Every structure is written in structure tokens, then in C-alpha cells.
Amino acid sequence: MTPDDDAANAAPAGATSVYFDGTSNRRRAVAPKLSDALEIREDGEVVARWAYADIRRADSPSGLLRLSCMTAPALARLEIRDETLAAKLVTLCRQLDDNLPNRKGVAAIVGWSLAAAVSIVLVVLFGVPLAADRLTPLVPDSFERRLGDVAEAQVKVVFDGKPCDNAAGQAAFEKLVGALRQSAGLDNSLQSGVLETSVANAFALPGGKVYLFDGLLAKAESPDEVAGILAHELGHLRHRDSMRELIHNGGTSFLIGLLFGDITGSGALIFASRSLVTSSYSRDAETNADSFAIETMHRLGRPAKPMGELMFRVTGKEAGKGLSIVSSHPLTEDRLARMSKADAGATLNGPPLLSAAEWQALKGICGKG
Known part of the structure; x- marks a missing residue:
């Protein structure tokens, strides 16, 4: 040269x-x-x-x-x-592009990618729920209680809710929960409380924790309405639905994260933690908790229908708002009809769960009554 x-x-x-x-x-x-x-x-x-x-x-x-x-x-x-x-x-450089995939190679990559995506979807739909059902009974109680402690702290931060501690109201609440606990056959480890927040909700957390929001208590018109809701949440505790949903939602989020590139699993941790406080259960879990609540109330000689009436007062009519077949829970009006039918065939002559004075004290547990 x-x-x-x-x-x-x-x-x-x-x-x-x-x-x-x-x-x-x-x-x-x-x-x-x-x-x-x-x-x-x-x-x-x-x-x-x-x-x-x-x-x-x-x-x-x-x-x-x-x-x-x-x-x-x-x-x-x-x-x-x-x-x-x-x-x-x-x-x-005559061989400059030798390492680039040709049409056949691109088709293979696309094909394997689609197969992987379909596999993840199938695992989410069938594998994760099965794994959650199998793993939930194996989770030690001590570990579940620690999860409940973490979730409890998150609840108070997310909803900015502080515990309501009016003495008379707390006494009435403990009396109500105690009657339900005995009727349901649960032990003394149950922890419960009322949080001051405008959100109309109640939920169960892993490790035997049940919380009622003051926003829901404000909409209640009788002790039986509140008792039914609490009994429903006790059903979730008995069936360990919170733990099951944690495994289910966390596993699902992790797999979806893999599909979209979240290989660290951070999204799964956030989603699973959120699932602890949103308490969005499956249709079967909600139906089973309703059955538990109906049986618990009937053993006390009290009706279950008031629980459905409070739910309906909060949600309104749900039919027609969307495709009910894909709803994560039974329609409120269907649940109310079921409770009314169950009450019709039961002997309901039990004493009131709270006196008029105790009911007023409970309504004012957060200092608003």
C-alpha cells in the first residue's frame, strides 16, 4: 500500500x-x-x-x-x-451482518416470545391459584402474624387512619366482637379495632386482624349491620383468604413483571403489599365468607339481611354497571337476596347484640357521636 x-x-x-x-x-x-x-x-x-x-x-x-x-x-x-x-x-467487511438474524431467525424469536407469553398467562390463570391454595396451609402462623403487622402499618399510612379509642365506644365494640368471636368459634388471639377514616370499608389482615373504618360505621343504622360485616371479615380470617390472596396476587404480579421486563420483582412486592389493604377476594372467597357470616349471625339468633342492606347502601345496585361475569365478587343485590332467603328459614329470636346506649356509644367511638 x-x-x-x-x-x-x-x-x-x-x-x-x-x-x-x-x-x-x-x-x-x-x-x-x-x-x-x-x-x-x-x-x-x-x-x-x-x-x-x-x-x-x-x-x-x-x-x-x-x-x-x-x-x-x-x-x-x-x-x-x-x-x-x-x-x-x-x-x-463482507461478513458485517452475519450475526444478525434472518427472516427465519426473526420468526423463531417471535414464535418463542409468543409461546413464553402464553405460558405465563396460563400459569397466571391456573398455576398461581393452585399454588396459592396449596401453599397457604403451609405458611406458619408466626410468619403470617408478622405479615399482618406490616400490613397494619401500611393501612394506617395509606388511609391516614388513626385508631378510635373513645372508652364507651371501645367497650361496645369489644362486646360486639366478643359475641361474634364466640359464635364463630375463634380464639382470643383475634385483634380488632376501628380506624378514623371516611372510607366505607372493613377488612381482614393476615395473622388474625380485623379492622372497621369509621366511614362504614357512619353509614350503619343498626348493630346487626355492623355485626354482619364483621362476621364476614371473620370468615375471611377463618379461611385464611388474606394469606391466599397475598400469594396469588404477589405471584401474578411477579410473572406479569417478568413479561414486561421487571426481573427484580419489585412490582410484585408493591402489588402484593397493596393487596393486603384492598382486600379484593375472589367470588368463591366472598361467597364462603358470606356463608360464614350468615351462620355466625344465626347462631346468635340475629338476622344476616342487615349486612346485605349495609352493603347495598354503600355500593348501590351493581347490575348493569359492567359485565357481572368478570366481577371479582358477587353482585351486592344477589348477596342481599341470598341473606334474606337464609333469614326466612331460620329462627331469629336472639337478644339484641347491643343496647341502644351501647349502639350510640359505638357510633361515637371516633368522637363524632
Whole structure:
């Protein structure tokens, strides 16, 4: 090669490229030179020499030619922005695109990706619920109680709710919960309370915790309405539905995260933690908790229908608001009808669960009565 050839094949004056040697993350400004091989020069010194037959194209954005070399370190890259130099290299490197997938390769990648996505969906629909059912009975009580403690702290932060502690109201609440606990056959480890927040809700947490929000208590018109709701939540505790949903929702979120690139599982942790406080159970879990509540109330000689009336007062008529077949819980009006029917065939002559004075005290447990 003559000096004239060297001048023609060198990078244009002032034009530099970026070189990564594959052993460090240092960006090196270099001047490529085309001879019998691609010489990569830094400050006039040859720092690498790549045979044209070994050079391959690497993924790069528009306007940039990024190269790798089969005989260089795996992470070595040369980035060229000069269009003239890039065009010459494309001509000299006959095997530049040998490592890029052809149509058959692309089809295989797409096919395997679709198969993986379908597999994840099938696992979410069938595998995760089965695993949750099998694993829930194996979770130690001590671990479940620790989860409940974490969830309890989250509830108070998310809903900005502080415990209501009016003495007379607390006494009435404990009396009501005690009667339900005995009727349901639960032990003394049950923890319960009322939180001051406008949200109309009640929920059960892992480890034997039940909370009633003051927003729901404000909408209640009788002790039986509140008792029925609490009995329903005790049903979730008895069936360990909170623990089951934690495993189910956490596993589902983790798999969906994998599908969309969340390989750390952080999304699963957030979603699973949120599921502890939203208490969104399956249709079967809600139906079973309703059955538990009906039986608990009837053993006390009290009706279950008031529970359904309070639910209906909160949610309103749900039919027609969407596809009921995909709803995560039975329609409120269907639940109310079921409770009314159950009451019709039961002997309900038990004494009131609270006196009129105790009921007023409970209504004012957060200092609002």
C-alpha cells in the first residue's frame, strides 16, 4: 500500500470515533485507519487491529455504525459517526451482518416470545391459584402474624387512619366482637379495632386482624349491620383468604413483571403489599365468607339481611354497571337476596347484640357521636 493509499484510507482530518476496549468502561477517542485490516489508533499508536472478516455489526441507533470483532474481547465496541468512513467499512467487511438474524431467525424469536407469553398467562390463570391454595396451609402462623403487622402499618399510612379509642365506644365494640368471636368459634388471639377514616370499608389482615373504618360505621343504622360485616371479615380470617390472596396476587404480579421486563420483582412486592389493604377476594372467597357470616349471625339468633342492606347502601345496585361475569365478587343485590332467603328459614329470636346506649356509644367511638 502506497502513502497515497494511506492518505485515502485514513479517517478524515479531525474526525474521531469512540472505542471501548471491552475490559473497562473508558471511552477512548480514536482515529480508525483502513489498511489490510482496520487499525484503531489512539494518539498515533495502534491500540487494536481488527481483520475485516472478523468485524460484525452491533445494535446501534440511526446515524451511528457500532462494530464488534469476533477476535476482540466480547464487550469491545467501535462507534463510527463519519458517514464516509462507515460506507468504506461496510464495503470492506463482507461478513458485517452475519450475526444478525434472518427472516427465519426473526420468526423463531417471535414464535418463542409468543409461546413464553402464553405460558405465563396460563400459569397466571391456573398455576398461581393452585399454588396459592396449596401453599397457604403451609405458611406458619408466626410468619403470617408478622405479615399482618406490616400490613397494619401500611393501612394506617395509606388511609391516614388513626385508631378510635373513645372508652364507651371501645367497650361496645369489644362486646360486639366478643359475641361474634364466640359464635364463630375463634380464639382470643383475634385483634380488632376501628380506624378514623371516611372510607366505607372493613377488612381482614393476615395473622388474625380485623379492622372497621369509621366511614362504614357512619353509614350503619343498626348493630346487626355492623355485626354482619364483621362476621364476614371473620370468615375471611377463618379461611385464611388474606394469606391466599397475598400469594396469588404477589405471584401474578411477579410473572406479569417478568413479561414486561421487571426481573427484580419489585412490582410484585408493591402489588402484593397493596393487596393486603384492598382486600379484593375472589367470588368463591366472598361467597364462603358470606356463608360464614350468615351462620355466625344465626347462631346468635340475629338476622344476616342487615349486612346485605349495609352493603347495598354503600355500593348501590351493581347490575348493569359492567359485565357481572368478570366481577371479582358477587353482585351486592344477589348477596342481599341470598341473606334474606337464609333469614326466612331460620329462627331469629336472639337478644339484641347491643343496647341502644351501647349502639350510640359505638357510633361515637371516633368522637363524632
